[in-house]
Amino acid sequence: MADLPIEHVIPSEAAPQQAGVLQSTGANASATAREPRPSWLKVRAPGGARFVEIKERLRGLSLNTVCEEARCPNIGECWSAGTATVMILGATCTRGCRFCAVDTGKPTELDWAEPGRVGLAISQMGLDYVVLTSVNRDELEDGGSTIFAMTVKAVKARQPTILVEVLTPDFQGKLDCVKRVVAAGPETYAHNVETVERLQRRVRDARANYAQSLRVLEHAKVTRVLPHALTKTSIMLGLGETDAELESTLADLRGVGCDVVTFGQYLRPTKKHLPVKEYVTPERFEALRVRALELGFVYCASGPLVRSSYKAGEYFLTQYHRRSSETPAVALEVS
Numbered sequence: 001m002a003d004l005p006i007e008h009v010i011p012s013e014a015a016p017q018q019a020g021v022l023q024s025t026g027a028n029a030s031a032t033a034r035e036p037r038p039s040w041l042k043v044r045a046p047g048g049a050r051f052v053e054i055k056e057r058l059r060g061l062s063l064n065t066v067c068e069e070a071r072c073p074n075i076g077e078c079w080s081a082g083t084a085t086v087m088i089l090g091a092t093c094t095r096g097c098r099f100c101a102v103d104t105g106k107p108t109e110l111d112w113a114e115p116g117r118v119g120l121a122i123s124q125m126g127l128d129y130v131v132l133t134s135v136n137r138d139e140l141e142d143g144g145s146t147i148f149a150m151t152v153k154a155v156k157a158r159q160p161t162i163l164v165e166v167l168t169p170d171f172q173g174k175l176d177c178v179k180r181v182v183a184a185g186p187e188t189y190a191h192n193v194e195t196v197e198r199l200q201r202r203v204r205d206a207r208a209n210y211a212q213s214l215r216v217l218e219h220a221k222v223t224r225v226l227p228h229a230l231t232k233t234s235i236m237l238g239l240g241e242t243d244a245e246l247e248s249t250l251a252d253l254r255g256v257g258c259d260v261v262t263f264g265q266y267l268r269p270t271k272k273h274l275p276v277k278e279y280v281t282p283e284r285f286e287a288l289r290v291r292a293l294e295l296g297f298v299y300c301a302s303g304p305l306v307r308s309s310y311k312a313g314e315y316f317l318t319q320y321h322r323r324s325s326e327t328p329a330v331a332l333e334v335s
Contacts, residue, residue, distance in 0.1 A: 093135035095205035101269035119154030133167035145177035152184035218256035228324030232260035234308035
């Protein structure tokens with residue numbers, strides 16, 4: 001199968017734009033930014049029997065995936081390997097971050113049956129590790145945390161041995177919402193700081209901020225119910241950050257006990273989104289990986305095409321949690 005530029009990895013046909021239907025890229029699909037990109041940002045076009053099976057199974061149960069909504073460049077690789085990140089609470093986000101391809105608007109649906117459908121779908125896929133994420137639902141008092149927790153429990157009820165990672169929004173800084181999701185027992189709690197502190201207002205919606213994201217990660221760590229549970233975050237590169245700012249960010253993350261960090265190249269989804277300031281070389285990504293491990297992170301996935309829930313990280317985390325469940329875990333102290 002031929003290697004294709006990143007903008008071509010999402011299938012061209014768009015699903016109907018209606019609640020509860022797996023969508024591809026919505027209104028932004030025809031406005032893809034076509035900037036010249038380095039050779040290391042080529043990926044293989046998605047396809048194959050496993051890819052089709054995952055796609056049809058999710059569509060049949062009216063489930064969304066962030067793989068399609070956020071135009072992930074690894075969709076072909078991950079789906080062909082039987083991995084997909086399920087996006088709950090609808091496909092419309094209440095926030096408008098300037099890097100994100102997920103549709104922004106006023107959500108209308110709240111599907112209390114969704115946790116059961118997700119649990120069923122995951123049990124049928126035969127996965128060892130699953131990632132659950134969601135859009136922001138700022139219009140809800142609980143930010144969607146109740147359905148988030150219900151979904152974790154539904155997945156584990158059908159498949160008790162599965163490992164669950166949650167990638168949550170910041171719930172507007174409501175730490176009781178964070179605790180609610182943590183109490184459901186995910187093995188990994190992820191929340192993305194996205195970028196360095198100086199660039200937060202330029203990159204993220206005004207309702208998000210650096211300090212708030214650090215508090216979410218810290219609270220997830222100190223309220224964990226599983227002794228081996230990890231916290232995780234992701235940082236995009238190529239937005240104008242400096243090495244000194246990245247060093248400071250890593251120190252701040254370790255300061256709140258964050259265990260896992262990933263680095264990936266920011267890729268402009270459409271011309272309406274922030275332009276890329278720099279295409280970071282694979283060598284710089286490797287240097288950041290080494291530095292993160294030196295600072296005490298348990299694991300760091302770092303590369304141009306790495307995303308928060310990239311399957312390479314899931315493989316490591318699966319092995320980590322399996323080993324940790326057999327022996328007592330040592331908790332990291334929060335300073």
